[in-house]
Amino acid sequence: MQNTVATTAVPRQGGIPYKWIVLIVVIFGLFMTILDGTIVNIAIPRLQNAFGANLTSVQWVLTAYTLVQGVATPLTAFLAQRLGQKRLYLIALVGFTVGSALCGLAFNLPMLIFFRVIQGAMGAFMSPLAITLLYSEFPPQERGVALGALGVPILLAPAFGPTVGGYIVTFLGWQLIFYINVPIGIIGVIMGIIFLRESRIEARTRFDIPGFILSAVGLATLLYGLSDASTDGWGSTKVLSCLIFGGLMLIVFVIVELQIAFRGGQPLLDLRVFSNFPFTTANIASVFVTFALYGGLFLVPVYLQDLRGLSAFQAGLLLLPQAFASMVASLVAGRLVDRIGVRWVIIPGLIILTFAMWLFTFMNVNTPFGTFQIWLIVRSFALGFCFQPLSVAAFSEIPNPRLPQATSVNTTIRFVVSSLAVAVIATIVQTRTSFHYAHLAEQVTANSPLGKLIPELQGFFIVHGATSVSAAYAAAVQEIIGLVQLQATVLAMQDAFYVSMILAAIAVVASIFVRSRPKKVRPTTGEAATIDEGAAARDEAMLAV
Incomplete structure (x- = not known):
């Protein structure tokens, strides 16, 4: 993504360099999405009790979230080129924040899973956008420093997520594990609006509709078959049909993506x-x-x-x-x-x-x-x-x-x-x-x-x-x-x-x-650039x- 998008703004004069502002803003969004995943994990037993569901049903709260992230992530480059990095970042952050609030309002398990899908779709764009925004601003010789600064909250979120989530679930209620994202998201959106600069689009790509449909249908069907095997059995007609159909869809997806790539097009995923x-x-x-x-x-x-x-x-x-x-x-x-x-x-x-x-x-x-x-x-x-x-x-x-x-x-x-x-x-x-x-x-x-x-x-x-x-x-x-x-x-x-x-x-x-x-050791002379x-x-x- 970073090779197709460039910033149009001039370097910041005085004060904190713009690249560090970008890093601070990105940390808010990325920290929130990582924290959300670790907090929800600890709440699985409480969600079982709250909705009277078995383990197989409640696991969809996790699997639906991560699956839709996998399906939506390849869309990041296309949407960033059409909408711009800043606009897509803000849309994703607002969508994730709204999705979090809706999860807290869910009154049954299917509704919670649906709102988690919204969360996952919006959160899928955060990690690729973070990489692109940082690579757009930090020169190669400074990316290690940026990585170190970004790595601290990324490591801290999984460290404190289970403890924070456990306290909230035990003493305040499971709904708060989702509401906690709302103030963080609002601060991140305000910071993004004020400090981020929009990018200039250098190239436009066509959206790989067949690849997206094949991957989404194939993965969703395969996952449903795997989940349903615990209740219907591995030999049931429904489970076998889902597994076979999902597998065939993914095989067709691979063939289609390779054909598009070898013809010089832009596939959803370049499997080459x-x-x-x-x-x-x-x-x-x-x-x-x-x-x-x-x-x-x-x-x-x-x-x-x-x-x-x-x-x-x-x-x-x-x-x-x-x-x-x-x-x-x-x-x-x-x-x-x-x-x-x-x-x-x-x-x-x-x-x-x-x-x-x-x-x-x-x-x-x-x-x-x-x-x-x-x-x-x-x-x-x-x-x-x-x-x-x-x-x-x-x-x-x-x-x-x-x-x-x-x-x-x-x-x-x-x-x-x-x-x-x-x-x-x-x-x-x-x-x-x-x-x-x-x-x-x-x-x-x-x-x-x-x-x-x-x-x-x-x-x-x-x-x-x-x-x-x-x-x-x-x-x-x-x-x-x-x-x-x-x-x-x-x-x-x-x-x-x-x-x-x-x-x-x-x-x-x-x-x-x-x-x-x-x-390899890099030279210390002008070649180090x-x-x-x-x-x-x-x-x-x-x-x-």
């Missing part, structure tokens, strides 16, 4: 970037790592609140240290990549991640919270060693003219895989819970430990005022059913983490093929994380 070997291998590894990340983000709050009885605020506090571990790991990994190369940072990180996922396969309802927190810290530290270096590797050999296309493809993949990961993990937990429940229920006999517990519970309820012997017996059986359901859910979560462990191990294999090229393409790619990659 996959001819770049580092880009392809890094994205393959990133897909598996994303499953490990979002599977944990989705399951851990449910485990802590529904199975362990913590409040949302208590769960948020327990999650706080892991966010700082990820922050430290990201900063350390960034320095190590420049010193020893990408591969030798990624592989140890993925091995540690695989080990962390293995630890989670042993969790149960009696796992000490201190032990569980250590597992979270190890997992987050490993993730910090994976995501940023993988992005650096992906863009390391992309020529400057193709960076916008590569960034768009990479961002779209991240959003789409995130939504699919949540849907798949939720489906695994639902289906495996039913499987384990049936298996455990068969083992509850009169001579089994749980079977022997029924008369004891019955006597307990009689002593404590049960209206009749039959009522006491029914209450005792209900307690046993609850215990069996609890254990079945824990076993299902163990299965989900086992799948994540396997995917992390596959990512280790994929990362072996990632090329490792340490950063010209930045090599590899360095520019690293800057772009880090901004896109």
Whole structure:
């Protein structure tokens, strides 16, 4: 995007340089969208209770948001060229703020999901626009400084999001997790109107309508099929039809996009970037790592609140240290990549991640919270060693003219895989819970430990005022059913983490093929004014994380 749009304003004379004003304004919008995602994650169990819905239904609050981001992100370049960067930024910020307010007003789950779609569509433009606005104002030799300043709020939002969201959900109500965006959004809009300058459009592109329709229909149908498998079963006609139809639509999408690109047109996504070997291998590894990340983000709050009885605020506090571990790991990994190369940072990180996922396969309802927190810290530290270096590797050999296309493809993949990961993990937990429940229920006999517990519970309820012997017996059986359901859910979560462990191990294999090229020392003479393409790619990659 940054190659097709230029600013028309003259440099600012006196006061704060305009480029730093752009950075400050962009931080507000980007911080709000990142904060929103981490706050909503912690509220999933509360939303289940508020709307009386199961896990598969509530996960659409997350998956619909991230899926529409993946579909809408490629539209950023086209809309920015037609509307201008400033105007699109303000429209996106206003739309996201209004969507947040509407989410707080939702009185049923379908309405909340619909308003989350509005949020996601508007928020999808924020990250690409942030990259474009910064690249338009900061010269190549200063983009590292801009990255460092932008990285602080990006890292702080996930750190404090679960704790802030947990406090709001526990003591104020789930609606406030959306209303909190409104004042931030209003301040961001006012700052954008006052300080941002409109850009001059240098070129106009045609909108790839077939590509957009094929990708939207294909992804939505595929995601619906994955989500519905938990209730209808993988072999149901509806699920198989959705999966096959969605897959066919995406295959046609790939064919159409390649045809448009090879004919010299401008596709929605330029899939020719996959001819770049580092880009392809890094994205393959990133897909598996994303499953490990979002599977944990989705399951851990449910485990802590529904199975362990913590409040949302208590769960948020327990999650706080892991966010700082990820922050430290990201900063350390960034320095190590420049010193020893990408591969030798990624592989140890993925091995540690695989080990962390293995630890989670042993969790149960009696796992000490201190032990569980250590597992979270190890997992987050490993993730910090994976995501940023993988992005650096992906863009390391992309020529400057193709960076916008590569960034768009990479961002779209991240959003789409995130939504699919949540849907798949939720489906695994639902289906495996039913499987384990049936298996455990068969083992509850009169001579089994749980079977022997029924008369004891019955006597307990009689002593404590049960209206009749039959009522006491029914209450005792209900307690046993609850215990069996609890254990079945824990076993299902163990299965989900086992799948994540396997995917992390596959990512280790994929990362072996990632090329490792340490950063070259740049000359200190006048030649330093010209930045090599590899360095520019690293800057772009880090901004896109």
